[in-house]
Amino acid sequence: MKPVFIFGILAVSVWLVSCEKGNGSGPDIFDTIKPLEYFPAYPGSFWVYDSNDTLRADTYEIYVYNIAGYDAEPVYDTLVLPRLVLNGVFNPGDAYAYVKGYSITKPGMSSYRDPPFKELLSLTEGAEFIIGGESFGHRIAGRTVKVDTVIHIGTTIYENVIMTIHFDYACVSSTGGTPEECATLREYYARDVGLIKRERRNHPLEAEFVKDIELVEFSINRSLP
8 A cells, every 4th residue: 555645745835836857858837726615725825813823824826736646657747726824724844834715734734645635615515525544443624514504702703604524434333323423623714814713522422512712813915916
């Protein structure tokens, strides 16, 4: 079996990137993945949380990764992606992650079976999405449980909010519970804002979710280079 791994990251801040092919046949034009409305990670944007952590989008970079499964022959793709300075908000222990639509690069300490990107959300109510690959009967997945909902944080009202959960399929299969009953994390994403709230619980020891982080301040920089 061959593990999924990141082939390399070239730290080049660019918007549209071209480089010469080795055979002289012309330039390769790499696809640039622009930020989407529920995770608008435009470079220059930031999000401050009440945990004193600040998430920042600082640049576009070339990102080369293996799109094949961990047990398949490696196949590499090259994209230009927004880079996030994580500061503990995502992927604890990692300094950076790269954004591809509604997914970010997997944590550095994750299983080799995990795909190169973990998904953050789906726009479809009831839809499930991939967070991690299956390992020893465990597979961490996400599900969108609400769309177009309203969330109050302090005096701020956020509309068009998507609520997601994370759960382990091993819990579902062993207990017969639903994903909602087995959920250990809830996240809330607001349109044109991003992550506004996260809640956690230690299932099955705890019945109620408790606040992890809430958004205090943010700035979205939509000026594109």
